[in-house]
Amino acid sequence: MLKVRVGGLVAVGLVLGCWVGAGAQGKAEKKDEKVVVTGTAVAPVAAAAVDSTTEGSVTVGGQAIAYKAVAGTITVGATDAQDALLGLDGKMLADTGVNVPDAAKPEDAPATARMFYTAYFKKGAASESRPVMFLYNGGPGSATMWLHMGSFGPRRVLTTDTQHDAAAPYKIVNNDFSLLDTTDLVFIDAPGTGFSRILGKDKEKAFWGTDQDAHAFERFIRRFLTKYERWNSPKYLFGESYGTPRSAVLSAALQNVDLNGIVLLSAILSFDNSVDGPKWNPGVDQAYALALPTYAASAYYHKKLANPPAALEPFLKEVEQYALGEYMSALLQGSELPEAQKEAVAEKLHGYTGLPVAYLMKSNLRVSGGAFSKNLQDADGLTTGRLDTRYKGPDFDPLSEEAEYDPQSQAISSAYTTAINQYMRTELKYGADQTYKPGAYMDANFSWALRHQAPGGPPATQSEGGVNVMPDLALTMKENPKMKVMLAGGYYDLATPYFEGKFEMHHLPIPQKLQSNISYHYYPAGHMVYVNENVLKQFHDDVASFIKGTEAAK
Numbered sequence: 001m002l003k004v005r006v007g008g009l010v011a012v013g014l015v016l017g018c019w020v021g022a023g024a025q026g027k028a029e030k031k032d033e034k035v036v037v038t039g040t041a042v043a044p045v046a047a048a049a050v051d052s053t054t055e056g057s058v059t060v061g062g063q064a065i066a067y068k069a070v071a072g073t074i075t076v077g078a079t080d081a082q083d084a085l086l087g088l089d090g091k092m093l094a095d096t097g098v099n100v101p102d103a104a105k106p107e108d109a110p111a112t113a114r115m116f117y118t119a120y121f122k123k124g125a126a127s128e129s130r131p132v133m134f135l136y137n138g139g140p141g142s143a144t145m146w147l148h149m150g151s152f153g154p155r156r157v158l159t160t161d162t163q164h165d166a167a168a169p170y171k172i173v174n175n176d177f178s179l180l181d182t183t184d185l186v187f188i189d190a191p192g193t194g195f196s197r198i199l200g201k202d203k204e205k206a207f208w209g210t211d212q213d214a215h216a217f218e219r220f221i222r223r224f225l226t227k228y229e230r231w232n233s234p235k236y237l238f239g240e241s242y243g244t245p246r247s248a249v250l251s252a253a254l255q256n257v258d259l260n261g262i263v264l265l266s267a268i269l270s271f272d273n274s275v276d277g278p279k280w281n282p283g284v285d286q287a288y289a290l291a292l293p294t295y296a297a298s299a300y301y302h303k304k305l306a307n308p309p310a311a312l313e314p315f316l317k318e319v320e321q322y323a324l325g326e327y328m329s330a331l332l333q334g335s336e337l338p339e340a341q342k343e344a345v346a347e348k349l350h351g352y353t354g355l356p357v358a359y360l361m362k363s364n365l366r367v368s369g370g371a372f373s374k375n376l377q378d379a380d381g382l383t384t385g386r387l388d389t390r391y392k393g394p395d396f397d398p399l400s401e402e403a404e405y406d407p408q409s410q411a412i413s414s415a416y417t418t419a420i421n422q423y424m425r426t427e428l429k430y431g432a433d434q435t436y437k438p439g440a441y442m443d444a445n446f447s448w449a450l451r452h453q454a455p456g457g458p459p460a461t462q463s464e465g466g467v468n469v470m471p472d473l474a475l476t477m478k479e480n481p482k483m484k485v486m487l488a489g490g491y492y493d494l495a496t497p498y499f500e501g502k503f504e505m506h507h508l509p510i511p512q513k514l515q516s517n518i519s520y521h522y523y524p525a526g527h528m529v530y531v532n533e534n535v536l537k538q539f540h541d542d543v544a545s546f547i548k549g550t551e552a553a554k
């Protein structure tokens with residue numbers, strides 16, 4: 001998940017277009033990084049808890065799968081050079097000759113990240129031929145409790161789709177759709193989230209940024225492959241939301257580690273395409289066009305269309321064509337758009353979104369995601385969900401311009417927070433005396449350096465425009481032309497509209513023949529497609545088929 005300011009309230013979700021910046025330093029320039037990241041100083045952290053190894057069983061498709069679970073931490077350095085001096089236990093290697101600051105002052109030591117993970121290994125499987133998938137949520141600054149307790153782990157928390165359930169107790173059950181039938185799984189909490197901790201001097205600057213974060217995950221994966229002797233296993237990345245730009249940067253950073261595949265769930269690779277705050281990026285209008293199909297799907301779902309179509313998907317094909325055709329052409333004309341044409345476009349948008357023509361004219365044909373959430377069901381006194389527009393809740397302020405909270409986030413967050421805390425301590429036997437942090441953004445003054453240096457591009461401080469990691473994924477696909485990409489999303493996702501992801505894939509700077517390496521999967525769900533159990537079943541089957549297909553690729 002990602003975090004964004006909606007109206008006056010911070011909601012859990014995706015950080016998008018209103019944050020602009022570019023570039024992270026190249027390897028030779030990392031020590032001169034000038035990006036400033038603020039954060040809350042924390043007290044020295046005690047030694048890492050001992051890893052916990054447990055055993056369990058999950059039933060998938062009627063088959064019982066026995067597994068070993070390891071909940072623990074792997075420590076990584078803030079730079080490649082520093083990381084190479086650390087042993088697998090996170091301590092400085094004895095023969096490095098490096099003077100380590102007084103242990104009584106750990107805040108003066110070089111920055112490190114103690115990254116928490118939960119790994120599930122199918123018992124009895126040959127580890128070399130068994131696939132391994134690394135999974136993470138986004139934020140930036142979110143723990144991976146959402147994917148862990150909602151998608152493919154051996155346990156799943158039950159929530160009622162599209163509804164806000166009563167409070168605890170919640171049900172944590174066998175996950176009938178766990179991917180352990182196909183691959184080993186490693187759920188990773190980003191530095192400063194979950195049970196992961198950042199330590200040392202300038203720790204926030206060292207790990208809270210686009211490229212800093214991706215390199216921490218890169219070092220984690222290399223260390224994990226060494227620790228568990230999995231270098232020769234088929235390897236997969238699975239990122240959700242901000243986890244998708246992380247996957248793009250991470251894939252390019254994993255030099256000499258060819259991946260078999262990458263799954264991008266609810267993707268955004270170019271932040272200029274965000275519909276969260278496009279008004280702060282005037283002149284870049286395509287975010288409005290890329291969100292239009294999601295607006296249409298949402299209006300269809302809530303029965304706000306005067307002439308509703310018979311079926312959703314053919315309707316969305318029509319809206320997609322209009323969005324990139326007449327609508328985008330009208331937006332590009334700016335103030336030169338004739339008034340009569342503007343009114344015609346407003347009438348057409350009304351037919352697709354259900355929003356009043358007068359409102360569309362007043363908004364200059366440009367409706368942000370937050371404004372849509374506020375206005376779609378405004379006459380009913382309801383706010384429409386952002387992460388999943390099928391959800392709805394009471395308005396906070398009838399006079400607000402945009403939605404002030406996300407009903408979907410409010411509906412499920414308590415269940416997931418409860419589930420991860422209960423499951424970790426009772427079944428995985430880890431974290432008895434630790435705080436599990438759903439997100440680093442809960443820290444006062446949390447700040448993320450949303451800047452990036454594209455491969456071969458100018459340094460972060462010299463780049464212009466919004467962050468765009470499409471070149472990273474393109475580089476990976478060109479360097480590793482057998483690797484496959486699976487793009488997945490929900491029709492009702494307003495945080496990362498599904499058509500945005502499709503648009504970005506079709507604009508990757510890759511040879512045309514590599515486009516065949518990308519597959520597309522869309523579902524009648526929102527940002528977290530797995531909260532819909534019927535969709536989760538199909539999603540499991542699609543990801544399992546993707547993995548098996550990439551394993552067989554020659």
